[in-house]
Amino acid sequence: MHSVGKSWLLLSGFILFYVIYLLFGALIFSSIERPMEEKLRHELEVLREEFLNQSCVNAASLDRFLVHVIKASKYGVSALKNSSETSNWDLASSMFFANTLVTTVGYGHTSPLSDAGKAFSIFYALIGVPFTMLVLTACVQRLMYPLVLAPVNLLQHSGLQPRPATFVHFLLLLIVVVLCFFVAPAAVFTVMEVSWTFLDGIYFCFISLCTIGLGDFVPATQPGQKNRALYQVSVMVYLFVGLMMMYLLLRSFHKMADLHGLTTFLQLPRCEESDLDEEREPIVDGDSTPPYPKDKAASKPLDPGSQPSYSTINKS
Amino acid sequence: MHSVGKSWLLLSGFILFYVIYLLFGALIFSSIERPMEEKLRHELEVLREEFLNQSCVNAASLDRFLVHVIKASKYGVSALKNSSETSNWDLASSMFFANTLVTTVGYGHTSPLSDAGKAFSIFYALIGVPFTMLVLTACVQRLMYPLVLAPVNLLQHSGLQPRPATFVHFLLLLIVVVLCFFVAPAAVFTVMEVSWTFLDGIYFCFISLCTIGLGDFVPATQPGQKNRALYQVSVMVYLFVGLMMMYLLLRSFHKMADLHGLTTFLQLPRCEESDLDEEREPIVDGDSTPPYPKDKAASKPLDPGSQPSYSTINKS
16 A cells, blocks of 8 residues: 555655646746747737738728738748649649658648548548558568667677677767768758748658647748659658657667666656455566566566557557 | 568558658648738737728837737736736746646747846756656556456456456546546636636546646646635645556556557567677666566567656656
8 A cells, every 4th residue: 555655655746846847838938939029029010010001001001901911821831922833732742741640650741621631530540540651560560680689689699798788879860860860961951941940841850740839830841842742752751761760769768678677767656556466467568577687577667568659649 | 680671671661651640740730820921810810900091100109019928928927907916926826837848738828037046947957857767666566456456356256357357447447547537637727717618628538638738728827816826836736646556557658559569560670789798788777577477578669667667758
């Protein structure tokens, strides 16, 4: 009973820290962004006044027009003269949208206008999200040997102990992933997208491969870009392979964490279920016998088996 | 070697089907949305012409103004007169934004304007996303007994066999989750948000709890809403508890799938690793001994341990 109390205390601590972390984030974001927002708001007001002064239109009719402009812009339709050429729903763009749905990135730079489109989005994601996760898993399973097991083995054969070997391997993999899936693509995006800085590129890669997908930076949405369809398909391939590598990196991190006892360090205490005779299910799924320290075979919160599965939140 | 070939064939099949699924989605989305988009584009052009005709402003200076209007609207800043009162970066709104970052929902209805904000977003999500997953896991661990194990046990004691018991339980849980986390919130949103239909509410709940977060519908963003901060905090709590329930539902699904042999049915063939003597790691993590059929203890692709972990894609 004492252990149960301790377990709930820890959970309360976690939730409290979560709320504090959100508040901390809120304070920082508020202090950084609020002045910027006010500056933008002020600039826009000045522009609006200037525009109203130089034209004979009144504020009310401008507002009536702007309501439509702003609403349309949310659906990716611009009121500008020169940008009405390319559709957001041609085949490549629609495929790009479908891809952001099933990978749960969801930029939202375009979104379905019609009720039928919304209903189909729900249906499409309901099947697509779990299926995408299945394909990603299948790919990662096949990459585990050449990219994780074989290199660690090689490092061990070259004289390293298992612990430093996994650490060195994880570090190398991390560097390779950061270079190939953050730095290099960011450099490419800086060239391809006129208005993006290198930080914008890194920010886009990070926000995308974390599946946050804010959608403030989306490639191939500028009017008049060359080979737009090919560019969109390339970004789709990048997203898919990138997500795969993020998963591989986490698997590799789990291996290292297990070996270094980090898992045990972060371990969540189990709840007692002594009154449950049948179906004595371990609270933590994937209660496995790891290839390394046998004494750590208890509950492993950092193991993929105990983490909320990616598809968890997705499959409904 | 034959089995390896078969395994790669299956993977190729998966990837092919994935591409076909994307193409299928693209075709449907394109056929549904393109006419809607063209209608919107046409309406906007007509409005633009009308506006230009009734004012003495020329097209070029209107475009110069609209560029700023559209850009600002992407950052959640409206050029309309009446909407300049509430900030997107007050404490509650910033907390809401921080929450959409760490849960990877990422609506993107507001996004950081400054480079400092972008850099902080990366840093914040790097710690926040794995931590959120840890808190979610800890909560779900404690809900497994009262909401999954105990009810299944009760159903078994009332005379049901294990298989129908888990099936009935999963169905009941699904109905409860759909009612409490989709239908009821959608009804509340329909009341709270003037412009939302019930389908919009359902669509918002689904897109949010799948962490897609397109951001075309975001609660508490209309100007002049009462108790905005309280409303935003309520939505945050809804998102957190909703994500928890989605995970619980998946865990429950896994239990049922294991028991019904669905896992074996969807099982991915393993790759052969016969040349690896030491560190013979199962390709599928969480290679556990399940409480049910012992013969299914091999690789379990539908087990959370083998699915790409939610935090996989998030932790970088």
